Amino acid sequence: MSAPLFLVGNGAGFSGDRIDAPIPVVRTLVRRGLPAALFFEVLGERTVALAQLERRRDPEAGFEPMLERLIEPILKPCAENLIKIIGNFGGANPAAAARCIARIAVRQGLPDLKIGVVEGDDVRSALDLAALQPFEADATIDVEGRALVAANAYLDAQPIVDALRQGADVVVTGRTGDPSLALAPLIHHFGWSADDWQRLAAGATAGHLLECGSQICGGVFFDPGYKDIPDPANIGFPIAEVDEGGGLVLTKAEDTGGLVDLRTVKEQLLYEVHDPACYVTPDVTIDMTGISLEQEGPDRVRINGVRGLKRPEQIKVTACFEGGWLGEGEVSVAGPNCVARARAIADVLEERIRRRGLDVRSRVDIIGLASVHDSDDGALWRAHDGPEPRDLRIRLAAAGDSRDDADQAAREVLALLCCGPAGTGGARWRTTQRISTRSYLVPRASIRPSATCHTSGELAQ
DSSP states (O other): OOOOEEEEEEEESSTTSOTTTHHHHHHHHHHHTSOEEEEEOOOOTTHHHHHHHHHHHOTTOOSOTTHHHHHTTTHHHHHHTTOEEEEOTTTTOHHHHHHHHHHHHHHTTOTTOEEEEEEOOBOTTTOOGGGSEEOGGGGGSOOTTOOEEEEEEOBOSHHHHHHHHTTOSEEEOSSBOHHHHHHHHHHHHHTOOTTOHHHHHHHHHHHHHHTTGGGGGTTTTOBTTTBOOSOGGGBOOEEEEEETTOOEEEEEOTTOBSOOOHHHHHHHHTTTOSOTTOEEOSSOEEEOTTOEEEEEETTEEEEEOOEEEOOOSEEEEEEEEEEEEEEEEEEEEESTTHHHHHHHHHHHHHHHHHHHTOOOEEEEEEETTBSTTOOTTOHHHHHOOSOOOSEEEEEEEEEESOHHHHHHHHHHHHHHHHHSOTTOEEEEEEEEEEEEEEEEEEEGGGOOOEEEEEEHHHHTO
């Protein structure tokens, strides 16, 4: 008889992911009828800092902007089927995110839904960053004189487990280790101990494979004619089947596109891994070097050979600083002689910035000739002598400490609608604040997270 399974599904891999992706995952979890949880991973390295800037403008903001759209369709079916929801969609304001979910719950007739809030990742006032060891290559990042916007520790799974033990149906966190979001419900369900490195490694590996959403189901994998997947417009999101001993199978939501096979799992397994023998998470260190994969059937891959080692003594903290401003402008040219006109636009933009004395670092790319692989001086598009394309897009990027200088540089693109060469059109520009990040290692004992739990009726008042 096979060991009882717990299912963990993923509903988002980043802030900006498809808002309808969780629906087929929840539908599949409900059909399977097994104990289950659904987690959302929506925080990139800079997302918390951007959320802090939003919270400055509005004390009730600073969490995942699409939270209501993500949660509203799936909250009631999850509650009715005892599927736990866990997400770092709290961003810089987990309490406000919890209140947002509570209001949805009350509207849906769920006033007794229990919502857990994990806090303590925000360590801006608790740490002296200047006295800490920078993480890896971040020591070369210059943040001297930059104002601190955010500093957040990557919490482990235990505060989420605490919230689940208090009866939480939904757990809202800020910065948390990505694999910890999936590991926490496994620890809670199976009763794994905090030093059972082997089982924790299996659960954290499940989280690592799931955390990027559709990537393990063919997203950022498919390449038409080389690596094809079915129905990419309906690409599925993943589900892990985990047993008490740490057995692990990866699959995906039913009635969706994409695929889960040995290739997609291998690519995601090595995603953002510097050392496969020592992949460090807040909960456990994973040794991947003995892993083997087995295709059990369509969209089913079993992962064997995960090995767990002791968790790190230090926790990663990512600090974000004000990084100046970025002005961006784009304009198009098309038809005969468009290469010459695009080069003329580039020359004009560079000369205008010089003549006006704007204090920015700038770069011009001609999209359609060379951009992604070009150098800052535009060597590739300047040397282009191939076939004439039908149309080109010229992009100016101007970075500086002054918002006005960056904005004025970008507006030079707009001026080309009348001041530029023939056939110039489709101008757009914008100016945005930049964020510089630098990570540090801090003693685990210096981080003091907390978990509280309240009913939706209480939070919605």
